Amino acid sequence: MTPAIPRLLCPTCRQPLPDSQPVPDSAEDRTTCAACGATVPVRQGIPRFVASQHLESFGRQWNRYEVAHDDEDRATFVAKTGVPLEELAGLDVLDAGCGGGRYSKVAGEAGARVWGADHSHAVDKAARLCAHLPAVRFVQTDLKQLPFPEQSFDFIFSIGVMHHDVDTRAVFDAVARLVKPGGRYAVWLYRRNQGWQESLNDWLRRRTTRMPHDRLESWCRWGATLGGLPLVNKTLNKLVNFSAHPVYENRLCDTFDWYAPQYQHHHTVDELLGWYRDAGFVDLRVLPPEKTGRLYRWVYDRSLLIGSGVNVVGRRSPA
Ligand SMILES: C[S@@+](CC[C@H](N)C(=O)[O-])C[C@H]1O[C@@H](n2cnc3c(N)ncnc32)[C@H](O)[C@@H]1O
Ligand SMILES: [Zn+2]
Incomplete structure (x- = not known):
């Protein structure tokens, strides 16, 4: 297998972890830290740093539905990251909140070395979807405690993810630290709608969740x-x-x-731009919605479109 760089770190002492070792008579493998002896379970080839919790509706959802469509996913990837596929070859890329892995697949097929990270067991589906791509690997982890060294990725993208944590900004900041100086960071979050829409949605979701x-x-x-x-x-x-x-x-x-998800926060473009600036990112670009059309744009600009996004890509200041 092509080694994926960067390497995973021990959750306890932050030293690099070795590849996994089989555990006799067990369906599980594990990797053991040589420095401190901590062990991390490895199931179906995927290191597991968390036990599933409130994000498990996503594990169910991504394993249950077949929703990947190559052409559409490539177009959405470019629209929501602002990065052309031709620029990905040879880059170390993190798909932060990979879900069922459709965008990890896009990046891997474009020649990037990819780590897809997700809290839920959606990573099982993602690994199946990308089984033909040896340079695409997955890890089950919380994005606020990613097992990678700081400043280790050329490009990180996160599509529709961080607003599902109890604290969107904490996730944004934790992931931002993993971008290399000069590297790019693209984030798509739910847009805050009109007050009456937000109230109705909160009322409904209090029941559905x-x-x-x-x-x-x-x-x-x-x-x-x-x-x-x-x-x-x-x-x-x-x-x-x-x-x-x-x-x-x-x-x-x-x-x-x-x-279904327990948390679903909605944000404004100015809020997201502020997070980028505070984290030391420059060349900020607000990405337009993928769909076009005069009526669509009119509704979108007035924040009336439920489920639409705020979407920014930026570059970390070179050291
Ligand atoms: C709506 S899905 C999007 C998946 C994928 N980006 C896509 O667009 O197909 C959101 C994903 O983010 C993951 N997620 C949300 N908060 C997370 C966190 N703090 N750590 C790790 N994963 C998280 C969820 O488990 C879920 O699979
Ligand atoms: Zn250790």
Whole structure:
């Protein structure tokens, strides 16, 4: 296997960890730190630094639905990172919050060496999706405690992730520290909508986040059906969020993705730009939405589009 650089660090003493060793009579391998003796379980070739917790709705979701579509995922990657695929070859890249791995796959196929990191067991799906890419590897970890040295990636992207933590900014800052001087950092977060939309959404999500996942999924099937109706999916979804993706399974996944997670914070562009500046990033670029069209843009500019984003890419000041 092509070695992925940078190497993983021990969670206890921060020394590099060796490759995993098989554990006799066990479905699990492990890697043991030579310096302090701490061990990290390795299941299905993936080091596990966390036990799953509040983000497990994502583990369910990404393992359950088939939502990767190569052409669409490449286009979305470029739109939401601002980085052309031709610039990725040979770079060390981190997909921060990789979910089912569709964008790790895009970066790996473009020739990058990729680590995909996610808190949930979505990494199992991501590893299956990228099984043909030896330079793409995955780790199950919290992004606030990434097991990598600071300043070790040429490019880090995070698409639709950090707002699902209890503290979005803490995740942004922790991940920012891993960007090399001169390296790039692209982040997409949910946009804050109009007050009345936020209140209605909070009211709904207070209920949906407590539902058992099977029951919530049945509700989301209604949303996915509505999202396929031409007029409805351009009007009613300004009131209540459901996906209008052309493929039913993506609509179901996106709708579940909206209503299941415990935390879902919404942010403004100015807030995100401020975080970049405070963390020492320059050449900041606010990326436009992927979709075009005059009506779309009008609604987007007024922050009326539920589920749309704030999206910035920046470069860490060279040392
Ligand atoms: C909406 S999904 C997006 C996945 C992927 N970026 C994509 O767009 O396909 C958000 C992912 O972020 C992960 N996540 C959220 N907060 C995290 C944290 N603090 N540490 C690690 N993963 C986190 C979740 O487990 C989930 O898989
Ligand atoms: Zn150690």
